[in-house]
Amino acid sequence: MNSKLETVNWGIIGCGDVTEVKSGPAFQKTEHSKLVAVMRRNKEKAADYARRHGVPKWYHSADDLINDPEVNAIYIATPPDTHASYAIQAMRAGKPVYVEKPMAMNYSECRKMIHVSKETGMPLFVAYYRRTLPAFLKVKELVESGAIGIPLSVSVTLIKSAAEKGKDPEEHNWRVNPEVAGGGHFFDLASHQLDFLDFVFGPVNEVHGIAYNQAGYYEAEDTVTGTFAFENGVAGTGLWCFVADESAEKDDIEIIGTQGKINLPCFIHGDLRLTTAKGAINFSFQNPENISHNLVKNVVSSLRGEEECVSTAETAARTNAVLDEMVKEYYKNKDFLQKSTNHKGSCRLD
Incomplete structure (x- = not known):
C-alpha cells in the first residue's frame, strides 16, 4: 500500500448475523475508524441494518459499495464461496480488505488472493480474532x-x-x-x-x-x-x-x-x-463486548502504518x-x- 490511511472508512459486504454484535459495531467503536456503508443483496435487510446501526449508506450491489469513493476499506462477511471474488475485486479497485474466516473455500483461492494483494499493493487481513x-x-x-x-x-x-x-x-x-x-x-x-x-x-x-x-x-x-x-x-x-x-x-x-x-x-x-x-x-x-474489536483495532492501526497486523493473508492461508x-x-x-x-x-x- 503506497499511502497510509488517516481515517479508515469501512464498507461491509454481507451485513448478516456475524456483523450484528461480533464485528459490525467494532468498526464504529474504534478510533480513526468509521462504518460508512453496508451491502446485502436483500434491499430491505440492508436498509434495516443501516438504520439500526446508524450507518449512512446501504447498497444491495457489491459493485456499488466497492466503487463508492467514500469507502476506502472493505470488510467481507459473506459465506466463503464469495470471499475470493469480492476480495480480488476490492483490491483491484484500490481498497484494502479484511475478510471473514476461513479465508476462502480452499488453499488455491487463498493463493490467488495473496497474488492480487501483492500485485496491487493492497493489504489483506483475515478475521481470526482469537x-x-x-x-x-x-x-x-x-x-x-x-x-x-x-x-x-x-x-x-x-x-x-x-x-x-x-x-x-x-x-x-x-x-x-x-x-x-x-x-x-x-x-x-x-x-x-x-x-x-x-x-x-x-x-x-x-x-x-x-x-x-x-x-x-x-x-x-x-x-x-x-x-x-x-x-x-x-x-x-x-x-x-x-x-x-x-x-x-x-x-x-x-x-x-x-x-x-x-x-x-x-x-x-x-x-x-x-x-x-x-x-x-x-x-x-x-x-x-464485540468479540472481534481487538483485531479490528489492530487492522486499523496497521492501515494507519502504526503496527503490524497479527492475522494476515499469509498466516490464514496456512x-x-x-x-x-x-x-x-x-x-x-x-x-x-x-x-x-x-x-x-x-x-x-x-
Missing part, C-alpha cells in the same frame, strides 16, 4: 516464557451435538454445504483452533487427516481426525465431531510441555488452566492448507462438489 483475545494471548505468553518447559505436543478436541438432526436439508445452515462453505462445521470451527496454534507454534510442515460422514444428516464431513507437526517440532492431534450426543460435548485445547500443561476451551468462555508440579492455577479473562489436507480424501470423488484438482492439496505455502 489472536488478539486475552486468554489466547496468555497461552502464547506462557508457552514462550517457559512456564510449561519445552512444549512437546498439543491435542485439540471439539465434540458437539448436531443442530441438523431431524431437520429437512432445506433448513440446514450454509455451514454444512460444501459448495458454499468449502466443507462442513470442521472448516468453520476448526479453522479458529488451527489458526490459533499457528499463532503459538508457527507453521505446520506435515499433516494427515481422515474425514467421515457418520450420521448422514448432510453431505459434508461430520467427523475428522488428524495428526500434524509444526516446524518447531511440536506434535499435534485433533478430533472434531459434530454429530455426538449432548452428553459427550467437549471443547479443549491441551498443550503439554516438559514441565507442565495448559488447557483452554476455544469456543466456550471458560478459564485457562496452567498445571505444573507446583499445582494448578486458573486464569479468568473478560472478552470485549490454515486453509491444513484444513484442505485433512479432508482431501473425503472430497476426492464427491460429485456434488466440483473442485479443481489442486483444491485439496499440499499444506505448504510456496
Whole structure:
C-alpha cells in the first residue's frame, strides 16, 4: 500500500448475523475508524441494518459499495464461496480488505488472493480474532516464557451435538454445504483452533487427516481426525465431531510441555488452566463486548502504518492448507462438489 490511511472508512459486504454484535459495531467503536456503508443483496435487510446501526449508506450491489469513493476499506462477511471474488475485486479497485474466516473455500483461492494483494499493493487481513483475545494471548505468553518447559505436543478436541438432526436439508445452515462453505462445521470451527496454534507454534510442515460422514444428516464431513507437526517440532492431534450426543460435548485445547500443561476451551468462555508440579492455577479473562474489536483495532492501526497486523493473508492461508489436507480424501470423488484438482492439496505455502 503506497499511502497510509488517516481515517479508515469501512464498507461491509454481507451485513448478516456475524456483523450484528461480533464485528459490525467494532468498526464504529474504534478510533480513526468509521462504518460508512453496508451491502446485502436483500434491499430491505440492508436498509434495516443501516438504520439500526446508524450507518449512512446501504447498497444491495457489491459493485456499488466497492466503487463508492467514500469507502476506502472493505470488510467481507459473506459465506466463503464469495470471499475470493469480492476480495480480488476490492483490491483491484484500490481498497484494502479484511475478510471473514476461513479465508476462502480452499488453499488455491487463498493463493490467488495473496497474488492480487501483492500485485496491487493492497493489504489483506483475515478475521481470526482469537489472536488478539486475552486468554489466547496468555497461552502464547506462557508457552514462550517457559512456564510449561519445552512444549512437546498439543491435542485439540471439539465434540458437539448436531443442530441438523431431524431437520429437512432445506433448513440446514450454509455451514454444512460444501459448495458454499468449502466443507462442513470442521472448516468453520476448526479453522479458529488451527489458526490459533499457528499463532503459538508457527507453521505446520506435515499433516494427515481422515474425514467421515457418520450420521448422514448432510453431505459434508461430520467427523475428522488428524495428526500434524509444526516446524518447531511440536506434535499435534485433533478430533472434531459434530454429530455426538449432548452428553459427550467437549471443547479443549491441551498443550503439554516438559514441565507442565495448559488447557483452554476455544469456543466456550471458560478459564485457562496452567498445571505444573507446583499445582494448578486458573486464569479468568473478560472478552470485549464485540468479540472481534481487538483485531479490528489492530487492522486499523496497521492501515494507519502504526503496527503490524497479527492475522494476515499469509498466516490464514496456512490454515486453509491444513484444513484442505485433512479432508482431501473425503472430497476426492464427491460429485456434488466440483473442485479443481489442486483444491485439496499440499499444506505448504510456496
